[in-house]
Structure formats: structure tokens, C-alpha cells
Amino acid sequence: MRNFCCPFTILPSCCPSAVFIHHPFSASLSKCFPPNSEAQQETGRECWNHSSATGFVLTSLFNDSQLHLFLFSMVVVVYILAMAGNTAMVLLIWADARLHTPMYFLLSQLSFLDIFFTSVTVPKMIVAFLFGWTSISFGGCGAQMFFFMFLGAAECLLLALMAYDRYVAICNPLRYPLLMNRRVCLLMVVASWLGGSLNASIQTSLTLQFPYCSSRKIAHFFCEVPALLMLACADTEAYEQVLFVTGVVVLLVPIAFITTSYVLILAAVLQMHSVEGRRKALATCSSHLTVVNLFYGPLVYTYMLPTSYHSPGQDDVVSVFYTVLTPLLNPVIYSLRNKEVTGAMRKVMGKCGVRRNA
Template sequence: MAWENQTFNSDFILLGIFSHSPTHIFLFSLVLGVFTVAFIGNIAMVLLIYLDIQLHTPMYFLLSQLSLMDLMLICTTVPKMAFNYLSGRKSISLAGCGAQIFLYVSLLGAECFLLATMAYDRYVAICHPLRYSVLMNQKICGLMAASSWILGSLDGIIEVAVALSFSYCGAREIPHFFCDVPALLTLSCTNPLLFERMIFICCIIMLLFPVAVISASYARVIVAVIHMGSGEGRRKAFATCSSHLTVVGMYYGAAMFIYMRPTSDRSPTQDKMVSVFYTILTPMLNPLIYSLRNKEVARAFKKVLGKGKSAEEIA
């Protein structure tokens, strides 16, 4: 009964990252602007890939899944943060905290495996172009994407179940703008060492294994590109892969910094800043990176705009 009183009868308090000083009001407005760009950009990417038949390929199907994950990720944290800031309320219920943990952990895990799948797709396309339609057919591509979602969800279920099994006491103030697991553990009345080890093992599976797949895929791709006889072929291969590698570097670097450090080395300020990067900035940058550096996406976008202008002229 004591545990129930500790855990279920009190909300958590999200301390957030902004005060009401002029500088922080400007930064909050900037975050809302980034959220708007990310929201519109990822929706546009999903719709563009769905509407343009020429983009109905494994590469762009996987890219649409990445945009969908980014869209869900940014909607998991920013709306609640904005509501708390504007309303002056900082509380979040246990159920709301658990939902945030499940969603963002699941989405982060799913993106890890999806980025590895995208690297494998580029490996097959460049190193085995004649067998591409067999090795990356619609069924296999769909299975890989579904596996990414499922594995990410399993990670989310495990972490939320264990995190909420702890008893929490004291002020119950989370030094973050959302229910991040490492920040939540600082409020635990019990020793979180076992859970920290579990997180570390999950990180090895969810981060290091996909990184190994990505590294192996691009090592083979680099060798294949070096041996290409055509300069145009090299440029096209590097242009296709550079966008993905840029996203991988941003995403995995931030995730490893957050989840693969011991609690003793953590700084709440550092964790919040890095979390802003991978939960808010990265979802905005991903569609921009893929659209600005991809001629086919740019062509499809101009095609859709052209149809829109034609329809207006007819009307």
C-alpha cells in the first residue's frame, strides 16, 4: 500500500528547460518554429512518396517510414512541453509519463533498426544491382520495416515496465522537459544499478548492433564505389549515401551520448540539450537533408507543385 501511495497518488513534475525571461521566450518560440517545420516537412515527405509513383521503390518506402517515425517522435515531446510552458502547469501523470517513455523509446529503437535497413538497402543497390529487385522486393522491404517497428516497441515495453516498477519519492521533480528514463531514475528511492545495466545491454542491441550493420554495409559500398569505372556513377552513389550517413551520424552520436554513460557522469543540462537535438532538431533536419540533396525528391516536389498550379490555372 505504501508503494501505491508513493507511485500512483502523485503526479511527476517536469521542470522543463525554459523560464519566462525574454531570452527563454525567444528560444521557446524558436522551438515551436522548428516543431512546425519538422511537422510540415515530415508530413510532406510521407505524402510526396505516397503520391508519386516513381518514388514507389524500397529506398523511398523506407524513407517514408523514417519520416513517419520522426513525425511521431516530435509529437511525443513538444506538444506536452508547450502546453506546460504556456499554461504554467508542470505536472504529468504516471500514465502520461509511461506513455511518453513507451513512445519515444519505441520510436528511437525503431529508427535504429530502420537506419540499419536503409544502409543494407544502399549496399544491395550499389554492390548487387542486378539482384536488387530480388533481394529488396516489396515483401522483404515491408518485413524489414515491420520488424523495425516491432523491435522498437518491444524495447519500449521493457523499459516502461521496469522504469515504472521502481518506487519514487521526494519532490518527484524530473529535471527534464519530458519523461526521459535516465532523468526519471534520479528520483528512485531504490538503487537503479540493475536497471542501468539493463539499459546498457539494450543499448548494445539497439545501437551497437545496427551500427555494426551500417559500418559493414558502407565498407562494402566504399570498396564498390572506388572500383566503379564511371565518374558519374561514383558521384551518384556518394550523393545517395551521404544523406543517409549524415542522418546516421547525428542520430547515433546523440543517442549514444545519452544512453551509454553511467549516472555519475550525467549532467541534467547536457542531457536536456542533447535531447533537444535528437528529439526536436533531428526530425526537422532529416526531411531537409533528404529533399535538398536528392534530385528525385526535388523532381517529385516540383511535379506536385506543377499540378497544383495547373489546377489553379484551370479553375
């Protein structure tokens, strides 16, 4: 693990007269420099914590070049389309009685989570680029980190529960109305939200307890745990183990649950005699599997791989993928591959056309 006791390479070892601070994960953590030390004056940096912190500085994804201006414009367009697509999906499912089924109820909750998930990070990034407001307060950083992890974990759990819905629909179709009644669907949604809030509460509270020493500049465009830990002037080994365990619970356990569900689904599909039934089952499942791969893959890279596999540039690209692009693709994937959704869209558009003509 990284040695955070003295992160600046100009010193060969930790300062002997460093100030002792208590940390829940270590019995003996020290600040990097004693007060008014020469090394501190040379670097212009000091160790600090939430009691004295004024905030952090986020790194902008883009500079003033023409290429980056184009990329920024693309991100803004994708964000607007993602908001419009997911909002339309929620309203469409709510308005069309044919879509008042467990599968579409869960899908509407997925779109609802995507609306807020992408809004946690992208508006701040846009403001930072347009107005140069790259600073973020300590409390604002904590709030952004909490809601990002809360909504991300809730979506992970919801995607796993949606796999169970597909399993029941294909493997136990006669019992589907009983096993997936309204009460069960509500419990699924509540469980995903509670699981996400628990995960975010644990990780945010523990992350913000660390003392931080560096230039307060987060090498990321939003407050994400791995990027924030790079600034900690404390041994984070114990906490990174906690982070790994929560990653197993929130990521690997749902992945195992999804994999098991689809193995059973595949076995049931192969036993079907109807070609049309096979095609419909595989089409429905392929949409969900595509969304799962798009969402889980980048998260596993970010939270499960060791820090030696990470770099700020790669982390930015991966984060943009699952915070901006995936929320856009979710409604597109489900609408293009689902005749009921496309049929409901045509019906709504037809009604709008009739009203305009009238």
C-alpha cells in the first residue's frame, strides 16, 4: 500500500517532531510536517482536516483548445439527451396502462435513478468549465460523494433485482403474478434505496474522517473516493480493505446473483419448443444484460482493481462513461429492443399529432 505518512519526496523519512493525530484505523498516524517547518515553507503545503479546511479544487476535464471545446459540447449534448430520454421513459411508463407491469415499474425506477445519478456530477463539471468555478467546499464534496455512491449502489442493487424479475417471468411464468406483485416490487425498490444509502453513509463518513495533506487539488472532475484518498496523509490500508469489502457486497455479489439468474434463464430458454418464445425471452434479457455490462464494468474497474492499475486520465474516461454515457444508453437500449415501449411511444406521438391538427 502507499505510504501516506510523508507524501513529498523531498524528505527521506517522516518528521520526528510531527504532531500526533488520532485516526480510527491506525493507532499512530502523524502529520507530515511540524508547524512552520522549513519543508512546509518550501512546498507551501500543509496537512489539514475538516476542522480547518476551506475545501477542495477539482480538476477540469477540458482546457481551452478547440478539440476539448468539441468534447465538452458532446458531453453537454449527451447529458441533455440522457435527462430527456430517462424523463420520457418515466413519463411513458406512468402514462401508458399497458406498461403498468413489474418489469416496467422497475425500469421506471432505473430511469429515475439515472436522472439523479448523472446530475450529481455533470452540472458541476459544466459550471467549472464555463465559469472556472472548480473549487468545492468540504461539505459540498462530502454531499457529492454521498449522493454519487448512494445512487450508484442503489442502481447496482436494482439491476440485480431486475434479473430476478426476468428469472421469475421466464422460469415460473404461472407464478409470476404472485411472486412479483405490487408489494414485492415496492420492497425491491425500497431495498435498493436503503442498501445504497447504507453503503454511501459508511464510505462517506469514513473517507471524510481522514486528515488531508497536499495542494487540496483532487485529480478528478468530481469527489470520488479513490481520487480523494490520494490526498490523505494517513495510512489508508485498513480503509481500502473496507472499501474492497463494500465493493464485493455492492458489485460482486449482485454480479454473481445476476449470473446465476441468467444461467437458469438460459437453461429454461433452451427447453422451450416455441421459436417465437425463445426469441422474445432472449430479446428481453439481452437488453438487461447490455445495461448490466455497461454499468458494472466501469465500476468494477474503479472500485475493485488495485491503485497500481489506475491513472487520473484513465479514471476520468471511465467515470465519464458510467456517469454520462450509460444513463443515455439505458432508455435507448430498452426502447429499441422492446416492441411494447416503441408501441407506447408511437401511441403517445400519435395523440400529440392529433391534438396539434385539432
